[in-house]
């Protein structure tokens with residue numbers, strides 16, 4: 001039996017009974033806090049990184065955490081974004097890239113993708129980010145250029161998000177906030193894009209005001 005099938009049996013026997021009330025509530029509907037777009041990479045565990053329960057994140061995953069710009073023809077990402085934003089009314093969208101991303105390595109070296117024609121075409125949606133890296137760091141070493149690409153890809157996909165009509169409309173009404181993150185697999189660090197400075201900063205720094213407010217609230221309660 002595969003490890004993951006044995007896991008289902010353990011889930012049913014050991015985990016589900018402890019969270020029965022949560023699953024009962026979730027059977028009646030969902031109201032997730034965010035649309036979370038990240039890479040399909042097996043090393044990213046969204047619930048663990050964000051410490052969220054089922055029902056809290058509406059998740060879309062693909063190679064390279066890419067959001068194609070809005071087009072007139074329908075794709076899986078387009079439909080999922082529309083549903084999350086216009087039907088579920090999520091108040092947040094997160095695009096989360098990560099270190100050691102195979103898709104971004106492919107984007108940086110598309111000459112190695114001749115046997116993967118669909119991957120090669122899909123990564124065309126991050127071509128502008130590669131161009132930005134070439135412009136900003138033409139002589140940087142491989143690690144520096146890759147770290148910059150991980151960030152610039154997130155920034156580019158945030159721009160693509162804004163071309164989706166449902167997203168544009170709810171941003172215009174002040175009902176939707178976009179977040180760009182890069183997760184470091186080796187260290188657990190998460191850096192967030194600061195739109196004002198155009199830089200990525202540690203997540204506790206980016207959300208320092210909210211963290212302080214939370215600390216203040218719990219202080220009052222105690």
Ligand SMILES: [Zn+2]
Pocket residue numbers: 039040041063064065098100101102103104
């Ligand atoms: Zn990846």
